[in-house]
Amino acid sequence: MKIIIIGAGYVGLVQGVCLAELGNQVRCVDIDKEKIEKLKKGISPIYEPGIEELLKRNLKLGRIVFDTAIKSHMAGNEMIFIAVGTPPEEDGHADLKYVLAAAEEIGKNLSHYQIIANKSTVPIKTGQLVRETIAKFYKGDFDVVSNPEFLKEGSAVDDFMHPDRVVIGYAGNKEAAEKVAALYAVLGTPALITDLETAEMIKYASNSYLAAQISFINSLANICEKAGANIEDVARGMRMDERIGKKAFLGAGIGYGGSCFPKDVKSLIQIARDYKNDFKILEESEKVNKIQRLKFIERIKNKLGNLKGKKIAVWGLAFKPRTDDIRDAPSVTIVEGLLDLGAKIFAYDPVSENNFRKIAPDVNFCSSSLDACEEADALVIITEWSEFRQADLEKVREKMRNPIIFDGRNIYSLPRMKELGFKYISIGRPEV
Numbered sequence: 402m403k404i405i406i407i408g409a410g411y412v413g414l415v416q417g418v419c420l421a422e423l424g425n426q427v428r429c430v431d432i433d434k435e436k437i438e439k440l441k442k443g444i445s446p447i448y449e450p451g452i453e454e455l456l457k458r459n460l461k462l463g464r465i466v467f468d469t470a471i472k473s474h475m476a477g478n479e480m481i482f483i484a485v486g487t488p489p490e491e492d493g494h495a496d497l498k499y500v501l502a503a504a505e506e507i508g509k510n511l512s513h514y515q516i517i518a519n520k521s522t523v524p525i526k527t528g529q530l531v532r533e534t535i536a537k538f539y540k541g542d543f544d545v546v547s548n549p550e551f552l553k554e555g556s557a558v559d560d561f562m563h564p565d566r567v568v569i570g571y572a573g574n575k576e577a578a579e580k581v582a583a584l585y586a587v588l589g590t591p592a593l594i595t596d597l598e599t600a601e602m603i604k605y606a607s608n609s610y611l612a613a614q615i616s617f618i619n620s621l622a623n624i625c626e627k628a629g630a631n632i633e634d635v636a637r638g639m640r641m642d643e644r645i646g647k648k649a650f651l652g653a654g655i656g657y658g659g660s661c662f663p664k665d666v667k668s669l670i671q672i673a674r675d676y677k678n679d680f681k682i683l684e685e686s687e688k689v690n691k692i693q694r695l696k697f698i699e700r701i702k703n704k705l706g707n708l709k710g711k712k713i714a715v716w717g718l719a720f721k722p723r724t725d726d727i728r729d730a731p732s733v734t735i736v737e738g739l740l741d742l743g744a745k746i747f748a749y750d751p752v753s754e755n756n757f758r759k760i761a762p763d764v765n766f767c768s769s770s771l772d773a774c775e776e777a778d779a780l781v782i783i784t785e786w787s788e789f790r791q792a793d794l795e796k797v798r799e800k801m802r803n804p805i806i807f808d809g810r811n812i813y814s815l816p817r818m819k820e821l822g823f824k825y826i827s828i829g830r831p832e833v
């Protein structure tokens with residue numbers, strides 16, 4: 402199939418290289434010239450396991466090309482995916498300017514029937530808005546479907562190739578949805594076909610539900626700390642209930658971040674308000690999440706006293722492991738908070754240093770987790786990268802001036818930390 406993808410970010414690029422890998426002819430278009438130049442050379446502008454290999458192979462095979470405009474790729478094209486950003490506006494509504502600009506561009510360049518599939522996360526009824534925008538410029542026949550994206554950064558390629566679900570929403574012409582479903586059929590996951598509004602809602606509902614689970618367990622963790630219970634065992638016990646489930650999102654920590662959960666929660670709160678409803682559970686989840694980061698800073702301050710001039714090692718800056726994405730990451734709030742209190746930050750992250758450097762030039766970046774700990778007054782763990790779980794903690798203790806660890810992700814067991822002689826403060830578990 403001949404496919405155009407508008408937006409070559411985390412979603413568009415993964416969709417592009419994976420569809421090319423499945424044998425389709427893909428044109429990936431982005432207004433960011435620098436990004437397109439890199440991609441043409443086979444360099445991925447983002448870190449995502451497996452992506453560069455697929456990019457290079459499909460470039461070589463001529464199954465994917467990159468450009469800054471759709472114009473010259475429209476002839477014979479069958480399907481256009483919109484995968485541009487939908488950042489939050491000041492009041493929390495999703496900003497649709499990129500989606501509507503893409504729709505306008507499509508309308509101006511359409512000359513035959515094509516299916517326009519929206520992958521960006523958008524408020525309910527945006528599908529209709531996209532249709533109206535295209536129709537202003539193109540009077541012929543076309544269909545708009547919603548195909549929300551469920552990939553997880555860090556395992557995006559694998560998520561594409563082995564999806565839990567494929568959701569496609571349509572208005573009017575079911576055949577359009579079936580044609581999009583056929584594109585994914587080879588992956589073996591049957592598509593859930595719904596109306597447009599339902600598909601758009603499934604995406605917000607899923608992310609908001611997961612975010613609420615995280616805030617639930619973090620609220621519980623804060624009580625466990627005071628009551629002397631252990632949140633890890635509490636979560637383990639909860640997961641044994643089949644109605645809750647083995648994979649329930651119940652990892653206590655410093656809260657959720659990234660480019661999706663925070664903005665999607667905000668957006669769903671606003672959608673509810675637009676329909677004269679409120680969504681108090683989500684409003685509280687958002688508050689709990691904000692406070693969780695601040696509580697962590699407060700705890701560090703309370704334990705260490707005056708932070709002025711203190712050297713703090715920070716492990717992990719990405720909003721989660723296996724990605725370089727730092728959008729709305731807890732690290733941003735925590736590092737800024739510690740810097741404001743006068744601490745000197747020595748940070749290490751396997752892949753997100755370049756992104757973080759742009760927003761926090763006062764941070765000293767280290768080339769290894771061990772280097773960051775040299776003469777440190779404390780170690781703060783923000784992202785649960787696997788390499789931190791396997792770190793040589795005896796060496797870490799020897800390097801540090803003061804062997805105290807604040808673990809925002811509960812990556813070590815309490816008995817182990819006791820044995821190693823660390824003072825160890827984690828989330829929702831007794832202090833060691």
Ligand code: NAD
Nearest residue numbers: 408409410411412431432433485486487499503521522550
């Ligand atoms: P991103 O910021 O990484 O990428 C968006 C890209 O679109 C950018 O490269 C930008 O230059 C480009 N762009 C903007 N306007 C354009 C236009 N008119 N023409 C061509 N290119 C244009 O964003 P992302 O993380 O890929 O997210 C895209 C959408 O997918 C968002 O709505 C997001 O909520 C949703 N989503 C993201 C994820 C994720 O994990 N990142 C997962 C599921 C859904």
